[in-house]
Amino acid sequence: MLxxxxxxxxxxxxxxxxxxxxxxxxVAVQYRLPxxxxxxxxxxxxxxxxxxxxxxxxxxxxxxxxxxxxxEVFGIIGNNGAGKSxxxxxxxxxxxxxxxxxxxxGKIAPLLELGAGFHPELSGRENVYLNGSLLGYxxxxxxxVYDDIVEFAELKPFMDAPIRTYSSGMYARLGFAVATxxxxxxxIVDEVLSVGDEAFQNxxxxxxxxxxxxxxxxxxxxxxxxxxxxxxxxxxWLDHGKVRLIxxxxxxxxxxxxxxx
Amino acid sequence: MKALSIQSKPVYDSAxxxxxxxxxxxxxxxxxxxxxxxxxxxxxxxxxxSVLGVAWTMLNPLGTMIILSVVFSRLFGAxxxxxxxxxTGLTAWNFFSQGTNAAIGNLVWGGSMLNRIYIPRTIFGxxxxxxxxxxxxxxxxxxxxxxxxxxxxxxxxxxxxxVPIILLACFTLGWGLxxxxxxxFFPDVAEMYQLLLTAWMYLTPIIYPESMPMAxxxxxxFPFNPMYWMxxxxxxxxxxxxxxxxxxxxxxxxxxxxxxxxxxLFFTSKSDEYAYRV
Numbered sequence: 001m002l003x004x005x006x007x008x009x010x011x012x013x014x015x016x017x018x019x020x021x022x023x024x025x026x027v028a029v030q031y032r033l034p035x036x037x038x039x040x041x042x043x044x045x046x047x048x049x050x051x052x053x054x055x056x057x058x059x060x061x062x063x064x065x066x067x068x069x070x071x072e073v074f075g076i077i078g079n080n081g082a083g084k085s086x087x088x089x090x091x092x093x094x095x096x097x098x099x100x101x102x103x104x105x106g107k108i109a110p111l112l113e114l115g116a117g118f119h120p121e122l123s124g125r126e127n128v129y130l131n132g133s134l135l136g137y138x139x140x141x142x143x144x145v146y147d148d149i150v151e152f153a154e155l156k157p158f159m160d161a162p163i164r165t166y167s168s169g170m171y172a173r174l175g176f177a178v179a180t181x182x183x184x185x186x187x188i189v190d191e192v193l194s195v196g197d198e199a200f201q202n203x204x205x206x207x208x209x210x211x212x213x214x215x216x217x218x219x220x221x222x223x224x225x226x227x228x229x230x231x232x233x234x235x236x237w238l239d240h241g242k243v244r245l246i247x248x249x250x251x252x253x254x255x256x257x258x259x260x261x
Numbered sequence: 262m263k264a265l266s267i268q269s270k271p272v273y274d275s276a277x278x279x280x281x282x283x284x285x286x287x288x289x290x291x292x293x294x295x296x297x298x299x300x301x302x303x304x305x306x307x308x309x310x311s312v313l314g315v316a317w318t319m320l321n322p323l324g325t326m327i328i329l330s331v332v333f334s335r336l337f338g339a340x341x342x343x344x345x346x347x348x349t350g351l352t353a354w355n356f357f358s359q360g361t362n363a364a365i366g367n368l369v370w371g372g373s374m375l376n377r378i379y380i381p382r383t384i385f386g387x388x389x390x391x392x393x394x395x396x397x398x399x400x401x402x403x404x405x406x407x408x409x410x411x412x413x414x415x416x417x418x419x420x421x422x423x424v425p426i427i428l429l430a431c432f433t434l435g436w437g438l439x440x441x442x443x444x445x446f447f448p449d450v451a452e453m454y455q456l457l458l459t460a461w462m463y464l465t466p467i468i469y470p471e472s473m474p475m476a477x478x479x480x481x482x483f484p485f486n487p488m489y490w491m492x493x494x495x496x497x498x499x500x501x502x503x504x505x506x507x508x509x510x511x512x513x514x515x516x517x518x519x520x521x522x523x524x525x526l527f528f529t530s531k532s533d534e535y536a537y538r539v
Contacts, residue, residue: 023271031537032537089376089377089536090275092378092379093273093275093379094375094376094377094378094379094536095536095537096533096536097275100275101274101275101276102273102274102275103271103273103274103275103276104271104272104274105270105271105272106272107272108272108273108379110378110379116373116374116377117374117378119302119306121305121306121309121310122302122306126305129298130298130299130302133292133294133295133297133298133299134295134298134374134378134380135378136291136292136295136380137294138294139294162309185272
């Protein structure tokens with residue numbers, strides 16, 4: 001019905017190694033874009049009857065095999081449109097892959113983009129609980145870490161003010177503090193480290209290091225190649241939806257630089 | 262800080278099996294705290310910038326009722342208590358129109374969330390109907406006040422009201438989920454629906470009496486209109502002070518539960534596509 005495309009999920013049944021956090025087998029994601037935009041029902045009905053709906057099929061990810069070990073800090077680099085965000089979506093369960101299989105061993109804490117999920121009219125305090133619940137935590141879990149969140153975000157005097165009065169830096173600090181309030185089993189970080197002043201960035205990096213020491217797996221997507229080199233254990237270079245290289249961060253960054261600069 | 266446990270079973274597996282409708286039901290159970298937060302957010306932010314705040318939930322239907330009573334009571338009000346008649350109809354109808362509109366709006370709004378993190382997709386529809394449900398409970402206060410003011414008696418049969426309200430909630434959720442999944446693919450549906458709602462409201466005896474002589478042709482299609490049965494079951498305990506008969510009750514139950522099952526299954530069967538669409 002409608003423009004639903006069929007999802008073929010093949011099931012490789014091999015059990016991954018015991019210390020696996022994330023396992024991808026031959027994962028492919030295909031976006032289907034109508035060649036012309038069909039926005040109305042009438043237009044769709046006419047074209048459907050005339051069999052004139054043309055789609056461009058576009059592989060955002062193709063044949064991706066990946067095994068990330070528990071406790072690893074894994075970086076992903078690539079140009080815009082290389083499939084980095086799609087990769088994170090497939091891993092966090094937002095997108096179902098068209099082919100292949102994704103297995104994730106542990107609870108994922110996604111780091112939302114700047115302010116996503118905050119409601120401007122609610123106070124900082126209310127937003128902490130709302131945001132925590134979006135990340136899948138319950139009331140007790142949020143109450144237990146509330147004071148830590150406020151302290152880490154350095155927003156104690158502002159928690160009862162509506163969040164629309166916050167600066168973008170305050171937004172970002174609060175968002176990071178909520179997402180990292182619990183030691184996650186798997187933390188997904190998408191470009192958020194580029195916000196806030198240097199002192200706060202260092203604080204974020206310290207917190208991620210401490211997560212790593214406690215055994216958390218971190219998946220880091222960034223354009224900051226230095227961050228990849230200094231923080232990651234391994235890195236991957238994605239290019240047009242395919243894996244170009246998975247290796248030591250310095251080797252991946254060097255290869256990527258060699259081609260792009 | 263507690264040590265992280267070693268798991269041998271994946272927490273998330275894209276090749277997971279089983280019915281998507283049932284899986285979604287379990288997920289909603291798991292995310293019930295989020296559900297409460299979303300309802301709370303909708304209730305508190307709606308009137309955040311108004312002085313009277315939540316009182317508007319009561320003043321709105323009350324004001325509409327007064328306008329309609331002034332305009333139409335001569336025309337329609339020959340029999341019975343017109344203000345109570347129209348207010349019961351409006352209360353039930355507002356539940357339906359608010360709930361379904363919010364379900365569509367929430368999915369379009371929530372689209373940006375659904376695209377970033379995993380949350381059960383039905384949660385926006387369920388929270389929309391949950392919000393409308395709370396608003397309806399609040400709107401029962403002015404209903405009782407109007408009953409007292411107009412000299413109507415409060416019948417014990419009104420204790421039956423939770424049943425028609427729950428059936429109405431089932432119907433609203435099912436229809437809202439169905440519509441919002443269609444609206445993801447065709448955004449125009451949201452606009453078209455406003456027209457449909459207006460037509461639907463005039464086809465349902467909300468402001469005019471069911472037995473109005475000039476509505477003879479309308480009366481033929483009442484039985485096929487789910488909202489006719491919903492409103493009727495809501496009104497009978499209030500206006501007539503009795504329980505609905507089985508013949509009056511079963512169509513409401515069938516429409517309510519049937520629509521819920523159909524809407525839920527339709528929505529969940531499409532829900533893996535939404536992230537590709539919204």
